[in-house]
Amino acid sequence: MTSREIIHTDKAPAAIGPYSQAVKVGNTLYCSGQICIDPSNGELNNATIEAETQQVMKNIGAVLEAAGMDYSNVVKVTIFMRDMGDYAAINGVYAQYFTTNPPAREAVAVKTLPKEVGVEISVTAVQ
Numbered sequence: 089m090t091s092r093e094i095i096h097t098d099k100a101p102a103a104i105g106p107y108s109q110a111v112k113v114g115n116t117l118y119c120s121g122q123i124c125i126d127p128s129n130g131e132l133n134n135a136t137i138e139a140e141t142q143q144v145m146k147n148i149g150a151v152l153e154a155a156g157m158d159y160s161n162v163v164k165v166t167i168f169m170r171d172m173g174d175y176a177a178i179n180g181v182y183a184q185y186f187t188t189n190p191p192a193r194e195a196v197a198v199k200t201l202p203k204e205v206g207v208e209i210s211v212t213a214v215q
């Protein structure tokens with residue numbers, strides 16, 4: 089059986105349910121969805137949808153780093169947003185992290201997200 093490693097870092101928010109921040113199986117990392125919780129104080133960084141997205145991407149970066157990876161390893165992204173009207177703003181922040189050879193992605197609007205945030209993003213990365 090392929091090795092299975094639970095990835096955890098204090099530089100990203102702790103799980104708020106029965107799940108891991110990420111699980112690495114072989115050379116593939118499956119990251120749970122991140123929301124805009126600032127791990128330094130446990131508060132939501134949600135003054136604007138751009139601030140939310142920036143915090144989400146920082147949290148993802150911390151989990152990737154804990155697994156020995158970075159954004160260049162990301163091959164698939166799923167974006168859940170509360171309002172499709174926020175798509176352009178979310179995409180503007182997101183694009184700063186994937187400037188060349190961006191990963192595959194879907195972006196969907198959903199009715200509600202944990203803690204009533206505006207955006208949640210999950211990624212899959214390969215080393």
